[in-house]
Amino acid sequence: MGLEAKTGNMGVVTTTLENVVNWSRTNSMWPLLFGLACCAIEMMGAQASSYDLSRFGMELNRASPRQSDLMIVAGRVSRKMAPVLRQLYDQMPDPKWVLAMGDCASCGGVFNNYAVVQGVDEVVPVDVYVSGCPPRPEGLIHGLLTLHEKVKKEKITHWA
Protein backbone atom coordinates (compact mmCIF):
# COMPACT_ATOMS: atom_id res chain seq x y z
CA MET A 1 0.00 0.00 0.00
CA GLY A 2 1.30 3.44 -0.84
CA LEU A 3 5.05 3.27 -1.19
CA GLU A 4 5.25 -0.29 -2.55
CA ALA A 5 2.71 0.52 -5.22
CA LYS A 6 4.79 3.46 -6.36
CA THR A 7 8.27 1.99 -6.19
CA GLY A 8 7.70 -1.68 -6.82
CA ASN A 9 9.27 -4.51 -4.85
CA MET A 10 12.17 -2.48 -3.25
CA GLY A 11 14.30 -5.64 -3.28
CA VAL A 12 17.15 -3.98 -5.09
CA VAL A 13 18.60 -0.56 -4.47
CA THR A 14 21.31 0.78 -6.69
CA THR A 15 23.79 3.25 -5.26
CA THR A 16 27.51 3.81 -5.09
CA LEU A 17 29.88 2.05 -2.70
CA GLU A 18 30.98 5.47 -1.41
CA ASN A 19 27.45 6.31 -0.40
CA VAL A 20 26.86 3.02 1.39
CA VAL A 21 30.14 3.12 3.30
CA ASN A 22 29.79 6.78 4.29
CA TRP A 23 26.18 6.21 5.30
CA SER A 24 27.12 3.31 7.55
CA ARG A 25 30.05 5.24 9.03
CA THR A 26 27.95 8.27 9.92
CA ASN A 27 25.12 6.28 11.41
CA SER A 28 27.12 4.17 13.81
CA MET A 29 29.92 6.49 14.85
CA TRP A 30 30.75 5.35 18.35
CA PRO A 31 32.51 7.93 20.52
CA LEU A 32 35.28 7.10 22.96
CA LEU A 33 34.19 7.30 26.60
CA PHE A 34 36.51 10.11 27.50
CA GLY A 35 35.70 13.30 29.41
CA LEU A 36 38.26 15.72 30.80
CA ALA A 37 36.34 18.57 32.45
CA CYS A 38 33.01 20.38 32.57
CA CYS A 39 32.43 19.80 28.83
CA ALA A 40 32.04 16.12 29.68
CA ILE A 41 28.91 16.99 31.68
CA GLU A 42 27.39 18.62 28.60
CA MET A 43 28.44 15.60 26.56
CA MET A 44 26.58 13.36 29.03
CA GLY A 45 23.62 15.71 28.75
CA ALA A 46 23.69 15.33 24.99
CA GLN A 47 23.59 11.56 25.37
CA ALA A 48 20.80 11.54 27.94
CA SER A 49 17.13 11.32 27.12
CA SER A 50 16.30 14.96 26.31
CA TYR A 51 18.90 15.35 23.55
CA ASP A 52 19.36 11.66 22.82
CA LEU A 53 22.45 11.14 20.69
CA SER A 54 21.24 7.64 19.87
CA ARG A 55 19.11 9.29 17.19
CA PHE A 56 22.39 9.52 15.28
CA GLY A 57 23.58 6.05 16.18
CA MET A 58 26.00 7.41 18.79
CA GLU A 59 24.45 6.10 21.97
CA LEU A 60 27.30 3.76 22.74
CA ASN A 61 30.31 5.35 24.36
CA ARG A 62 32.99 2.73 24.10
CA ALA A 63 35.32 2.51 27.08
CA SER A 64 38.00 1.02 24.83
CA PRO A 65 39.71 3.00 22.06
CA ARG A 66 39.85 -0.22 20.00
CA GLN A 67 36.10 -0.13 19.50
CA SER A 68 35.55 3.57 18.93
CA ASP A 69 35.52 5.73 15.82
CA LEU A 70 35.27 9.22 17.24
CA MET A 71 37.26 10.93 19.96
CA ILE A 72 35.36 13.82 21.56
CA VAL A 73 38.00 15.80 23.47
CA ALA A 74 35.68 17.26 26.09
CA GLY A 75 37.69 19.64 28.24
CA ARG A 76 41.14 21.09 28.82
CA VAL A 77 44.14 18.88 28.14
CA SER A 78 47.00 19.33 30.58
CA ARG A 79 50.59 18.81 29.46
CA LYS A 80 50.67 15.63 31.52
CA MET A 81 47.51 14.33 29.86
CA ALA A 82 48.69 15.07 26.29
CA PRO A 83 50.78 11.88 25.82
CA VAL A 84 47.87 9.81 27.17
CA LEU A 85 45.49 11.48 24.73
CA ARG A 86 47.85 10.78 21.84
CA GLN A 87 48.22 7.16 22.90
CA LEU A 88 44.44 6.70 23.01
CA TYR A 89 44.21 8.26 19.55
CA ASP A 90 46.91 5.95 18.22
CA GLN A 91 45.07 2.91 19.61
CA MET A 92 41.85 3.75 17.76
CA PRO A 93 41.36 1.80 14.53
CA ASP A 94 41.04 3.68 11.22
CA PRO A 95 38.90 5.40 10.11
CA LYS A 96 38.87 7.73 13.10
CA TRP A 97 37.83 11.30 13.74
CA VAL A 98 38.47 13.87 16.44
CA LEU A 99 36.06 16.52 17.65
CA ALA A 100 37.50 19.27 19.85
CA MET A 101 34.63 20.17 22.14
CA GLY A 102 34.68 23.59 23.79
CA ASP A 103 37.15 26.47 23.93
CA CYS A 104 39.77 24.69 26.04
CA ALA A 105 40.15 21.76 23.67
CA SER A 106 40.07 24.07 20.64
CA CYS A 107 42.55 26.74 21.70
CA GLY A 108 43.29 26.56 25.42
CA GLY A 109 40.34 28.76 26.36
CA VAL A 110 40.82 30.77 29.51
CA PHE A 111 43.74 28.58 30.58
CA ASN A 112 46.51 30.38 28.74
CA ASN A 113 49.37 29.09 30.89
CA TYR A 114 52.19 26.59 31.15
CA ALA A 115 50.08 23.68 32.36
CA VAL A 116 47.47 23.40 29.60
CA VAL A 117 47.95 22.48 25.93
CA GLN A 118 46.89 25.44 23.80
CA GLY A 119 44.55 23.58 21.51
CA VAL A 120 44.38 19.82 21.23
CA ASP A 121 45.29 20.15 17.51
CA GLU A 122 48.91 20.29 18.70
CA VAL A 123 48.56 16.66 19.79
CA VAL A 124 46.00 15.01 17.47
CA PRO A 125 44.54 16.08 14.10
CA VAL A 126 41.14 17.67 14.72
CA ASP A 127 38.22 17.43 12.27
CA VAL A 128 35.64 19.69 13.90
CA TYR A 129 35.93 22.42 16.52
CA VAL A 130 32.92 23.29 18.67
CA SER A 131 33.02 26.66 20.42
CA GLY A 132 31.43 27.39 23.77
CA CYS A 133 32.43 27.25 27.42
CA PRO A 134 31.03 24.67 27.70
CA PRO A 135 28.96 24.26 24.51
CA ARG A 136 25.34 23.36 25.07
CA PRO A 137 24.25 19.90 23.90
CA GLU A 138 22.75 21.57 20.81
CA GLY A 139 26.20 22.93 20.04
CA LEU A 140 27.78 19.51 20.38
CA ILE A 141 25.09 17.93 18.22
CA HIS A 142 25.65 20.61 15.59
CA GLY A 143 29.34 19.79 15.66
CA LEU A 144 28.60 16.09 15.25
CA LEU A 145 26.26 16.74 12.33
CA THR A 146 28.95 18.92 10.75
CA LEU A 147 31.33 15.99 11.12
CA HIS A 148 28.73 13.71 9.53
CA GLU A 149 28.52 16.10 6.58
CA LYS A 150 32.28 15.96 6.28
CA VAL A 151 32.35 12.16 6.39
CA LYS A 152 29.58 11.90 3.78
CA LYS A 153 31.76 13.90 1.38
CA GLU A 154 34.68 11.48 1.65
CA LYS A 155 35.75 9.90 -1.64
CA ILE A 156 36.70 6.29 -2.26
CA THR A 157 40.02 7.55 -3.63
CA HIS A 158 40.90 9.01 -0.22
CA TRP A 159 40.48 5.72 1.63
CA ALA A 160 43.35 3.92 0.00
Add this chain to the structure above:
Amino acid sequence: MNETLERISKDMQERFAAEISEYAGDSTVILTPEYVLDAVQTLRDEYHFNMLVDITAVDYWPDQESRFHMVYHLYSMLNNLFIRLRVPLNGNAPHLPTVEKLYPAANWKEREVWDMFGITFDGHSDPRRIVMPYDWQGHPLRKDYPLGYEEVQFTFNAAEIDKRKPYAKE
Protein backbone atom coordinates in the same frame (compact mmCIF):
# COMPACT_ATOMS: atom_id res chain seq x y z
CA MET B 1 43.48 28.99 73.68
CA ASN B 2 42.62 25.54 74.94
CA GLU B 3 44.48 24.72 78.20
CA THR B 4 46.05 21.54 76.89
CA LEU B 5 47.15 23.29 73.73
CA GLU B 6 48.62 26.11 75.79
CA ARG B 7 50.59 23.61 77.87
CA ILE B 8 51.85 21.85 74.75
CA SER B 9 52.82 25.15 73.12
CA LYS B 10 54.70 26.24 76.21
CA ASP B 11 56.58 22.96 76.31
CA MET B 12 57.54 23.30 72.64
CA GLN B 13 58.76 26.80 73.36
CA GLU B 14 61.04 25.61 76.15
CA ARG B 15 62.37 22.44 74.54
CA PHE B 16 62.87 23.51 70.93
CA ALA B 17 63.46 27.26 71.23
CA ALA B 18 60.20 27.77 69.36
CA GLU B 19 58.21 30.91 68.92
CA ILE B 20 54.47 30.67 69.51
CA SER B 21 51.86 32.69 67.72
CA GLU B 22 48.19 32.47 68.50
CA TYR B 23 45.29 33.30 66.28
CA ALA B 24 41.58 32.54 66.78
CA GLY B 25 42.36 29.85 69.32
CA ASP B 26 44.86 28.11 67.05
CA SER B 27 48.48 27.71 68.01
CA THR B 28 51.33 28.03 65.53
CA VAL B 29 54.76 26.83 66.56
CA ILE B 30 57.57 28.51 64.61
CA LEU B 31 60.65 26.33 64.56
CA THR B 32 64.13 26.28 63.08
CA PRO B 33 64.88 23.39 60.64
CA GLU B 34 67.18 21.45 62.98
CA TYR B 35 64.35 20.90 65.50
CA VAL B 36 61.66 19.75 63.08
CA LEU B 37 62.15 15.99 63.51
CA ASP B 38 62.40 16.15 67.31
CA ALA B 39 59.43 18.45 67.61
CA VAL B 40 57.22 16.29 65.40
CA GLN B 41 58.30 13.16 67.25
CA THR B 42 57.55 14.75 70.62
CA LEU B 43 54.12 15.85 69.45
CA ARG B 44 53.35 12.39 68.11
CA ASP B 45 54.67 10.30 71.00
CA GLU B 46 54.08 12.47 74.04
CA TYR B 47 51.09 14.57 73.09
CA HIS B 48 49.15 12.07 70.95
CA PHE B 49 49.13 14.06 67.73
CA ASN B 50 48.56 10.84 65.83
CA MET B 51 47.39 12.23 62.50
CA LEU B 52 49.34 14.21 59.94
CA VAL B 53 46.71 16.40 58.32
CA ASP B 54 48.81 18.28 55.81
CA ILE B 55 52.27 19.29 54.75
CA THR B 56 52.57 22.30 52.54
CA ALA B 57 54.76 25.33 51.93
CA VAL B 58 54.49 29.05 51.27
CA ASP B 59 56.73 31.12 49.02
CA TYR B 60 57.44 34.68 50.17
CA TRP B 61 59.49 35.65 47.13
CA PRO B 62 61.10 38.20 46.57
CA ASP B 63 62.16 37.98 50.24
CA GLN B 64 65.38 35.97 50.32
CA GLU B 65 65.51 35.87 54.12
CA SER B 66 63.23 32.93 55.00
CA ARG B 67 61.82 32.83 51.49
CA PHE B 68 59.98 29.55 52.05
CA HIS B 69 57.91 28.50 55.03
CA MET B 70 57.20 24.82 55.52
CA VAL B 71 53.86 24.22 57.22
CA TYR B 72 52.87 21.02 59.06
CA HIS B 73 49.35 20.47 60.37
CA LEU B 74 48.97 17.82 63.04
CA TYR B 75 45.81 16.56 64.67
CA SER B 76 45.29 14.78 67.95
CA MET B 77 42.33 12.41 67.87
CA LEU B 78 42.60 11.87 71.63
CA ASN B 79 42.33 15.55 72.59
CA ASN B 80 40.58 16.87 69.48
CA LEU B 81 43.33 19.43 68.94
CA PHE B 82 45.06 20.85 65.91
CA ILE B 83 48.56 22.26 65.99
CA ARG B 84 50.51 23.93 63.24
CA LEU B 85 54.27 23.95 62.81
CA ARG B 86 55.93 26.57 60.62
CA VAL B 87 59.55 26.32 59.58
CA PRO B 88 61.07 29.38 57.87
CA LEU B 89 63.77 28.36 55.38
CA ASN B 90 66.45 30.54 53.84
CA GLY B 91 67.68 30.61 50.26
CA ASN B 92 66.42 29.41 46.90
CA ALA B 93 67.11 25.69 47.27
CA PRO B 94 66.38 24.85 50.91
CA HIS B 95 66.35 21.38 52.36
CA LEU B 96 65.24 19.83 55.61
CA PRO B 97 64.83 16.30 56.99
CA THR B 98 61.85 14.17 55.99
CA VAL B 99 59.19 13.23 58.55
CA GLU B 100 58.31 10.15 56.50
CA LYS B 101 59.73 7.82 59.18
CA LEU B 102 57.28 9.26 61.73
CA TYR B 103 54.23 9.58 59.51
CA PRO B 104 54.22 7.37 56.37
CA ALA B 105 51.54 9.70 54.94
CA ALA B 106 54.23 12.36 54.58
CA ASN B 107 55.66 10.50 51.59
CA TRP B 108 53.29 11.89 48.97
CA LYS B 109 52.87 15.26 50.66
CA GLU B 110 56.61 15.86 50.68
CA ARG B 111 56.80 14.74 47.06
CA GLU B 112 54.20 17.35 46.25
CA VAL B 113 56.10 20.07 48.11
CA TRP B 114 59.26 19.08 46.26
CA ASP B 115 57.42 19.09 42.96
CA MET B 116 55.74 22.46 43.46
CA PHE B 117 58.31 24.41 45.51
CA GLY B 118 61.62 22.62 45.04
CA ILE B 119 62.24 22.07 48.74
CA THR B 120 64.44 18.97 49.14
CA PHE B 121 63.72 16.42 51.84
CA ASP B 122 66.83 14.63 53.04
CA GLY B 123 66.32 10.90 53.48
CA HIS B 124 63.08 10.73 51.53
CA SER B 125 62.57 7.21 50.14
CA ASP B 126 61.02 8.19 46.80
CA PRO B 127 61.95 11.74 45.77
CA ARG B 128 60.13 11.88 42.44
CA ARG B 129 57.66 14.39 41.08
CA ILE B 130 54.04 13.60 41.84
CA VAL B 131 51.87 16.23 40.12
CA MET B 132 53.86 17.45 37.12
CA PRO B 133 55.25 15.12 34.42
CA TYR B 134 58.54 13.45 35.41
CA ASP B 135 60.56 15.39 32.83
CA TRP B 136 59.24 18.79 33.92
CA GLN B 137 61.68 21.65 34.46
CA GLY B 138 61.22 24.00 37.41
CA HIS B 139 58.78 24.20 40.28
CA PRO B 140 55.48 25.84 39.26
CA LEU B 141 54.20 27.14 42.60
CA ARG B 142 57.29 29.27 43.12
CA LYS B 143 56.39 32.92 42.82
CA ASP B 144 59.18 33.52 40.28
CA TYR B 145 58.03 30.70 37.99
CA PRO B 146 56.78 32.15 34.68
CA LEU B 147 53.07 31.63 34.17
CA GLY B 148 53.48 30.98 30.45
CA TYR B 149 51.51 32.65 27.70
CA GLU B 150 50.76 31.92 24.08
CA GLU B 151 49.60 34.64 21.75
CA VAL B 152 45.84 34.51 21.27
CA GLN B 153 44.49 34.24 17.73
CA PHE B 154 42.15 37.02 16.63
CA THR B 155 40.94 37.87 13.15
CA PHE B 156 43.85 40.23 12.46
CA ASN B 157 46.61 37.79 13.44
CA ALA B 158 45.00 34.36 12.97
CA ALA B 159 46.74 33.53 9.69
CA GLU B 160 50.13 34.66 10.93
CA ILE B 161 49.96 32.57 14.13
CA ASP B 162 48.54 29.64 12.18
CA LYS B 163 51.75 29.43 10.18
CA ARG B 164 53.95 28.75 13.21
CA LYS B 165 51.48 26.69 15.24
CA PRO B 166 52.75 23.12 15.74
CA TYR B 167 49.79 21.18 14.32
CA ALA B 168 49.78 17.43 14.83
CA LYS B 169 50.34 15.17 11.84
CA GLU B 170 48.14 12.14 11.26
